[in-house]
Amino acid sequence: MTSIPATKAAISALKIEQRVERDVKAGIPEHDRRNHTESEEGLRSYVVREIIGRVHENRQTELDKELADRSEVEIRQLFQDLKNTDALVEKKISSRMANLVSGLKRSAQDYSAVRMDLEIFRHRNGLTREAVYRESRILHHSVIFFIVILETVLNAFFLSKGSDLGLVGGFFQAFIISLVNLGFAAFMAFSLRNCFHQNLVRKGAAVLVSAAVLAVAIIFVLGVGHYREALEQNPFTASQLAMTSLWNQPLGIQDFNSWIMVVVSAIALILLTAKFFVVDDRYPGYTAITRRVRALQKSWAETFEEAIESINELGEEVHELLAEKEKTIRAQFIQFKASIERSEEIHRHYHEDIAKAQGLLDELIRYYQSYSARMLNRRAAYFGELLRFELDKLPRLNTTGLEQHQQDLAAFEALMNELDEAYIGAIDTVNARCESVQESLAALVDKLELDYGLRRA
Structure with a gap:
C-alpha cells in the first residue's frame, strides 16, 4: 500500500x-x-x-x-x-441398493441350484446321511508330503550303496519309487470309494480294479526289494536280475535290508491309500457336491x-x-x-x-x-x-x-x-x-x- x-x-x-x-x-x-x-x-x-x-x-x-x-x-x-440430507441419502442408497439386491438374488439362485443338485444326488444314490470328509486340504497335503519325503529318505539310504551317484542317485531313485507309490495310493483310494457305489455294475468294476491295482502294487513293492538285492550283486545288471528273480521267486528275497525296504514301501503305500480314502466321503462324488453347497452357503x-x-x-x-x-x-x-x-x-x-x-x-x-x-x-x-x-x-x-x-x-x-x-x-x-x-x-x-x-x- x-x-x-x-x-x-x-x-x-x-x-x-x-x-x-x-x-x-x-x-x-x-x-x-x-x-x-x-x-x-x-x-x-x-x-x-x-x-x-x-x-x-x-x-x-x-x-x-x-x-x-x-x-x-x-x-x-x-x-x-x-x-436436504434425506434427498442425498436416498440418491446414494438407491444406486447402491440396486447392486446389493441383484447380488443377493444371484447368490440365492446359485445356492438354491446347488442345494437342489445335492438333493437330487442324495435321492439317486439313496443317501440319508451327511457327507463325512476332512475340511482342511492343507493338512491333508501336508501329511501326504511328509509320508512321501520320509519314504524317500529311508529308501534313499538303502539304494545309495548300489548307485553310481551314491546318496544323490539313491535319493532320486527313491523319490521316483515314492511317486509311483503315490499314484498307486490315489488310484487305489478312488477304486475303493467306488466299491461303495449303489450301482452294482460300477461297484463290481471297482472291486475288480481295486484287486488289480492291489496286485500290481504288491508286485511293484516286491520288485523294489528284488532290485535292492540285485544292486548288491551287480549294479550294472540290477534291473534284469531283479525282474528275473521276481518272476521266478516273488518272495525269494534273501537280503534283510531289502525286506526292510519292502516293508517301508508297503507301509507308505498303505498310509497314502488310507489318507487319500479318508480325506473325502467314502461315497464317490458326495464330498465334491457337498463342498460346493457349503461354499455357496458361506457365500450366501x-x-x-x-x-x-x-x-x-x-x-x-x-x-x-x-x-x-x-x-x-x-x-x-x-x-x-x-x-x-x-x-x-x-x-x-x-x-x-x-x-x-x-x-x-x-x-x-x-x-x-x-x-x-x-x-x-x-x-x-x-x-x-x-x-x-x-x-x-x-x-x-x-x-x-x-x-x-x-x-x-x-x-x-x-x-x-x-x-x-x-x-x-x-x-x-x-x-x-x-x-x-x-x-x-x-x-x-x-x-x-x-x-x-x-x-x-
Whole structure:
C-alpha cells in the first residue's frame, strides 16, 4: 500500500524551493494577495493525483480482493445441503441398493441350484446321511508330503550303496519309487470309494480294479526289494536280475535290508491309500457336491453380511460428508466475518489517509509561504485559509459489495444459530434411513430364502 510520505521527502519530490524562487522572480506572491498561487494549487493537485490517487488505487484493490474472497463462500448452499440430507441419502442408497439386491438374488439362485443338485444326488444314490470328509486340504497335503519325503529318505539310504551317484542317485531313485507309490495310493483310494457305489455294475468294476491295482502294487513293492538285492550283486545288471528273480521267486528275497525296504514301501503305500480314502466321503462324488453347497452357503451368508456392511459404510461416508460440510460452513463464516471487518478497516484507513494527506498539504503550503517570506524579507504574503481538499472531488472507495455482504452477515449469523440443530437432524436422518434399509435387506433375505427353499417356513 502507498503510504503518506514525510514532509521533507514531499518537499524534495515537489521541488518547492525552486517553485518559490521562480514565483518570487516573477513577483509572486503579492504582499496583500487573497488567492492561492498557481504553485500552491499545483501542490494540491499533486497531492490529490500522486498521493491520494495511489492510496485510493491500493485500498480499492484490497477491497476488491476481500470482496472476491467473500463471493466464493457457499454457506447458504452448504446449509441447504444439510437440510436436504434425506434427498442425498436416498440418491446414494438407491444406486447402491440396486447392486446389493441383484447380488443377493444371484447368490440365492446359485445356492438354491446347488442345494437342489445335492438333493437330487442324495435321492439317486439313496443317501440319508451327511457327507463325512476332512475340511482342511492343507493338512491333508501336508501329511501326504511328509509320508512321501520320509519314504524317500529311508529308501534313499538303502539304494545309495548300489548307485553310481551314491546318496544323490539313491535319493532320486527313491523319490521316483515314492511317486509311483503315490499314484498307486490315489488310484487305489478312488477304486475303493467306488466299491461303495449303489450301482452294482460300477461297484463290481471297482472291486475288480481295486484287486488289480492291489496286485500290481504288491508286485511293484516286491520288485523294489528284488532290485535292492540285485544292486548288491551287480549294479550294472540290477534291473534284469531283479525282474528275473521276481518272476521266478516273488518272495525269494534273501537280503534283510531289502525286506526292510519292502516293508517301508508297503507301509507308505498303505498310509497314502488310507489318507487319500479318508480325506473325502467314502461315497464317490458326495464330498465334491457337498463342498460346493457349503461354499455357496458361506457365500450366501457373506453376501448378506457384506450388504449390511456396505450400508454401514455408506452411512459413515455420509456422516463424514456432513461433518465436512458443517466444518466448512463454520470456517467460511469465520472467514466471511473477518473479511468484512478487514474491509471496514480498509475503508476507515482510507479516510485516515485523506486526513494525513491534508496535513501533508498544510505542511507543504506553510513551507511554501515561509520560504517565500524569507526570500522577500517580510511576513508571509497569504492571509487567507490554507488550501483544503474538495472532498466531493476526491476518489471514493467502491463499497457496494461490502454493504451487501454486511447484510448477508446478519443472515449467516441466523444460519449459524440453527447449524447445530440442522447438523444433528441430518445425522439422525442418515441413521434412520440406514436402519430402514438394513431392515429391508433382512426382509429381502428372509423372502429369498423362503422363495428359493433355502430354509423352511
